[in-house]
Amino acid sequence: MTAKPTGLQPRTLAAQALGWEEAETHAVVTPIHVATTFIRDPDNQYRNGFVYGRPDNQTVRQCEAVLAALEEGPEALLLGSGMSAATAVVMALPAGAHIVAPTVMYWALRNWLMNDAVTYGYTTTFVDTTDLAAVKAAVEPGKTKLVWLETPSNPLWTVSDIAAISDIAHAAGAICAVDSTVATPVFTRPLALGADIVMHAATKYLNGHSDVVAGALVTREVNEFWAKVRRVRSMHGQILGPFEAFLLMRGMRTLHVRVEAQAKAALALAERLKAHAMVADVLYPGLASHPQHALAARQMHGGFGGMMSIRVKAGERAAVSTAARVELWKRATSLGGVESLIEHRASIEGAGSPCPTDLLRLSVGLEAVDDLYADIDRALRAANA
Ligand SMILES: *Cc1c(COP(=O)(O)O)cnc(C)c1O
Numbered sequence: 084m085t086a087k088p089t090g091l092q093p094r095t096l097a098a099q100a101l102g103w104e105e106a107e108t109h110a111v112v113t114p115i116h117v118a119t120t121f122i123r124d125p126d127n128q129y130r131n132g133f134v135y136g137r138p139d140n141q142t143v144r145q146c147e148a149v150l151a152a153l154e155e156g157p158e159a160l161l162l163g164s165g166m167s168a169a170t171a172v173v174m175a176l177p178a179g180a181h182i183v184a185p186t187v188m189y190w191a192l193r194n195w196l197m198n199d200a201v202t203y204g205y206t207t208t209f210v211d212t213t214d215l216a217a218v219k220a221a222v223e224p225g226k227t228k229l230v231w232l233e234t235p236s237n238p239l240w241t242v243s244d245i246a247a248i249s250d251i252a253h254a255a256g257a258i259c260a261v262d263s264t265v266a267t268p269v270f271t272r273p274l275a276l277g278a279d280i281v282m283h284a285a286t287k288y289l290n291g292h293s294d295v296v297a298g299a300l301v302t303r304e305v306n307e308f309w310a311k312v313r314r315v316r317s318m319h320g321q322i323l324g325p326f327e328a329f330l331l332m333r334g335m336r337t338l339h340v341r342v343e344a345q346a347k348a349a350l351a352l353a354e355r356l357k358a359h360a361m362v363a364d365v366l367y368p369g370l371a372s373h374p375q376h377a378l379a380a381r382q383m384h385g386g387f388g389g390m391m392s393i394r395v396k397a398g399e400r401a402a403v404s405t406a407a408r409v410e411l412w413k414r415a416t417s418l419g420g421v422e423s424l425i426e427h428r429a430s431i432e433g434a435g436s437p438c439p440t441d442l443l444r445l446s447v448g449l450e451a452v453d454d455l456y457a458d459i460d461r462a463l464r465a466a467n468a
Contacts, residue, residue: 087102093152093153093268093269093339094338094339096149096152096153097149097152097153097335097336097337097338097339098336098337098339099336100113100145100149100332100335100336101145101148101149101152103145113142113145115142115325115326115328115329116140116141116142116325117325117326118136119135119136120134120135120136121133121134121135136322137317137320137322138316138317138322139322140322140325140328142325142328142329142332143161143322143323143325143328145328145332146161146323146328146329146331146332146335147159147160147161147299149332149335150268150283150285150289150299150301150335151301153268153269153335153338154268154272154273154274154281154301155272155274155275156274156281156301156302156303157302157303157304157305158301158302158305158309159299159300159301159302160299160300160301160312160313160316161285161297161298161299161322161323161328161331162297162298162299162300162316162321162322162323163296163297163298163321163322163323163324163327164284164286164296164297164298165189165262165264165282165283165284165285165286165287165297165298166191166192166195166284166298167298167316167319167321168282168283168284168298168299168300169189169192169195169231169262169282169298170192170195170200171300171312171315171316171319171321172229172231172260172280172282172300172312173196173200173203173205173229174203174315174319175308175311175312175314175315176205176228176229177228178204179204179205180204180205180226180227180228180229181205181206181207181208181223181226181227181228182196182200182205182206182207182208182227182228182229182230182231183207183208183210183218183221183222183227183229183230183231183252183257184196184207184208184209184210184212184230184231185209185210185211185212185231185232185233185236185241185243186209186210186211186212186437187211187233187236187237187238187239187241187437188231188233188236188237188262189233189236189237189262189264189284190237190428190431190432190433190436192262193209193435197435208221212232212234212236212241212243212248213241213242213243213244213374213375215244215247215248215251218230218248218251219251222251222252222255222257223255224254224255224256225255225256227252227255227256227257228256228257228258229252229257229258229259229260230248230249230251230252230257230258230259230260231260231261231262232245232248232259232260232261232262232278233261233262233264233265234261234262234263234265234266234271234382235265235266235368235379235387235388235390236265237265237390237444238392238428238432238438238442238444239366239392239437239438240265240366240367240368240373240388240390240391240392241374241375242368242373242375242378242379242382242383243375244378244382245259245261245271245273245276245277245278245382246276246277246382249276249277249278249279250277253277258279258280258308259277259278259279259280260278260279260280260281260282261273261278261280261281261282262282262283262284263281263282263283264282264283264284264287264288264419265287265288265388265389265390265418265419266383266388267283267288267289267338267342267388268281268338269338269339269342269343269385269386270342270346270383270384270385270386270387270388271382271383271384274301274302274303276382278303279302279303279304279308280300280301280302280303280312281300281301282298282299282300283298283299283300284297284298284419285297285298285299285331286298286417286419287417287418287419287420288338288341288342288345288389288418288419289331289334289335289338289419290330290331290334290335290419291334291337291338291341291342291419291420291421292330292334292420292421293417293419293420293421293422294330295327295330295331295334296327297323297327297328297331298323300312341421341449342386342388342389343385343386344449345388345389345447345448345449346369346385346386346387346388346389347386348389348447348448348449348452348455349367349369349387349388349389349390349391349445349447350367350369350370350386350387351452352391352445352447352452352455352456353365353367353369353370353391354370355456356391356393356456356459357370357372359460359463360396361395361396361397361401361463361464361466361467362393362394362395362396362463363394363395363396363441364393364394365391365392365393365394366391366392366393366394366442367387367390367391367392368383368387368388369386369387369388389418389419389446389447389448390418390444390445390446390447391444391445391447392428392442392443392444392445393442393443393445394439394441394442394443395441395442395443395463395466396441396467397441397466397467398440398441399429399440399441401441401463401466401467402427402440402441402442402443402466403427403430404465404466405425405443405459405462405463405466406425406426406427406443406462407462407466408461408462408465408466409425409458409459409462410458410462411423411450411454411455411458412424412425412445412455412458412459412462413425414426416431417446418444418446419446420446420448421448421449422448422449422450423445423446423447423448423450423455424444424445424446424448425443425444425445425446425459426443426444427442427443427444428442428443428444429442445459
């Protein structure tokens with residue numbers, strides 16, 4: 084990199100992927116580094132810092148630097164999926180550590196904490212993290228090592244207070260890690276609010292095109308715990324592949340324009356669906372009726388994200404039938420892509436899910452709001468006919 088202007092805004096840094104150019108040709112897009120091994124210096128040293136492809140990769144490093152800049156942290160790590168990012172944080176905890184996690188959270192991670200993490204000696208207490216007193220009561224000083232948050236949280240889009248809960252965690256000698264997949268670094272910067280680690284399912288908004296599975300972690304401090312997380316990634320072989328890192332870096336160049344448009348569309352749709360005769364409720368932090376709207380307005384800047392859920396008045400059958408009748412919305416899992424998705428969550432979350440059976444989760448893409456509304460309005464009417 085040549086000398087760069089300083090104090091640039093995040094969207095500027097993202098658009099140019101930090102302004103790297105390829106040294107030989109001056110290409111504005113850097114090549115994908117695929118090498119798995121690197122030549123030693125004649126005295127057997129590795130002075131350029133690269134030894135082998137499992138611990139590190141230059142394309143991955145460049146993408147990590149972009150994300151670290153967006154989250155305002157000193158370092159980031161990319162892993163093979165959001166789940167591998169989240170589980171790497173847990174596996175870096177000391178043996179026997181206690182974890183506090185939300186009752187409403189990404190179902191696969193809740194499932195792993197309940198059923199798998201225990202076999203490695205990690206125990207988890209699930210609490211309503213929108214209730215600060217409940218979080219305080221669940222944290223065991225000296226024993227709790229991690230307070231995990233997800234905000235807004237899947238699939239009810241509840242909002243938790245990152246600053247207040249980071250303080251609670253720190254007072255008990257724990258770290259606070261935040262799954263910020265849905266907020267994205269555009270709307271919330273958890274590290275600036277006091278969180279120690281921010282996690283992303285980069286599969287979702289960061290990449291944004293439904294064609295990469297990836298996970299990311301960014302730290303507030305380069306410390307002993309972060310070194311352990313890096314070691315877990317290396318020893319468990321969880322680094323993201325270079326092609327995926329390249330695609331992710333390309334996706335992140337347009338992050339701001341995508342998610343700002345998606346949040347604007349989501350708010351417009353939420354307001355229109357709230358008034359729909361066949362909709363009992365719309366769960367979206369941008370609505371004044373949302374129970375944590377004031378907190379969301381304080382903690383999220385410039386938008387409330389592109390995710391919402393609706394509850395269909397006539398119940399489960401009408402909800403499933405609505406999803407069956409849409410033509411424009413794609414009936415599919417996942418979120419954060421440019422195409423809008425609809426999903427009946429309860430049927431895939433299974434037993435123990437806090438998700439009501441009349442709920443449909445909506446991931447708002449970049450289509451025209453009028454087209455999206457017309458399609459779901461027609462499906463709701465047909466399902467209720
Ligand atoms: C998708 C998702 C994950 C898991 O990410 P994968 O890349 O599918 O492993 C974790 N948290 C949230 C909020 C998600 O939406």
